[in-house]
Amino acid sequence: MSEKRLRIAIQKSGRLSDGSFELLKSCGLSISRGRDNLYGRVQELPIDVLLVRDDDIPEFVADGACDIGIVGENVAEEDRLAAKREEPAVVVMKLGFSRCKLMLAAPKEWAWDGPSLLEGKRIATSYPGLTSRFLELAGVKATTVMMNGSVEIAPRLRIADAVCDIVSTGATLDANGLKPVATVLESEAVLIRNVATFSGEKQQVFDALLKRIEGVIASREAKYVMMNAPRSALEAITKVLPGAEAPTVLELAGARDKVAIHAVCRESVFWTTLEQLKSLGASAILVLPIEKMMA
Ligand code: PRT
Ligand code: ZN
Secondary structure (H helix, E strand, O other): OOOOOEEEEEEOOOOOHHHHHHHHHHOOOOEEEOOOOOEEEEOOOOEEEEEEOHHHHHHHHHOOOOOEEEEEHHHHHHHHHHOOOOOOOEEEEEOOOOOEEEEEEEEOOOOOOOHHHHOOOEEEEOOHHHHHHHHHHOOOOOEEEEOOOOHHHOOOOOOOOEEEEEEOOOHHHHHOOEEEEEEEEEEOEEEEEOOOOOOHHHHHHHHHHHHHHHHHHHHHHOEEEEEEEEHHHHHHHHHHOOOEOOOEEEEEOOEEEEEEEEEEEOOOOOHHHHHHHHHOOOEEEEEEEOOOOOO
């Protein structure tokens, strides 16, 4: 593999992989996979893709085997806290998918009144670094019991009193007689990078990729909103449009007191927003998706 190609590590299969592949695809990149399915090559830019287990990604990026990677914030943060690397990988940006929470969970019958209830208890987790930091900040002395999987069964097996695990819907905890009691980390997929300066060419590729990712993320929520409205309502309408910069105001043929308003809204446009616009006198309101954006 050439030194000039930017190397990105993504999860081969699991809860991060669909989002990671989709993101790269939305950036206009198509990946041709090697026969071993461990390595891919991007056609449009000098980028190589390594398909690996998510747990390996922070290390690969920290030691320079890969330049960048996509991983859960939970895994990136745990690596930073627990692995004690000299120069851990740094988080470049949040990517808005694979959202979940790392949560402390206790048996349902516990009357939870705060973290002090965990004093002297044993907590099973795959995230000892994050769990210990949370307990320390809460001033609680408890023991963490490291488990690599099936953390939720630890209390039933009397391996631990409580757990600290990833929660999405909460169904797994519920099925195991546990309830979430405190959030340790709100997580989503993040882009991480090696701390060292990239060579000139690699930096250019990295900058181009970053610009595209920013564009994809910005356009996910963004909408192009158009409407006709009384000229007098312009100010009130601008205030209602979520995350919009100054809108474009256009003359309407044959109407002196009405204008057309066009705006890019960077935040979600809900039905309630449309109802508010309507009540301010807007009509013919259109909300259109935006495919690409570049600042
Ligand atoms: O094979 P590999 O090591 O690559 O994958 P993995 O099995 O270790 O990880 P994977 O694919 O399960 O998760 C990758 C990342 O997705 C995690 O590090 C999180 O950042 C994120 N993520 C999002 C989740 C979940 N949602 C999730 N629900 N990771 C795990 N879970 C598990 C959780 O551990 C628990 O067992 O799902 C269960 C809880 O789900 P609910 O819906 O019942 O609450
Ligand atoms: Zn894993």
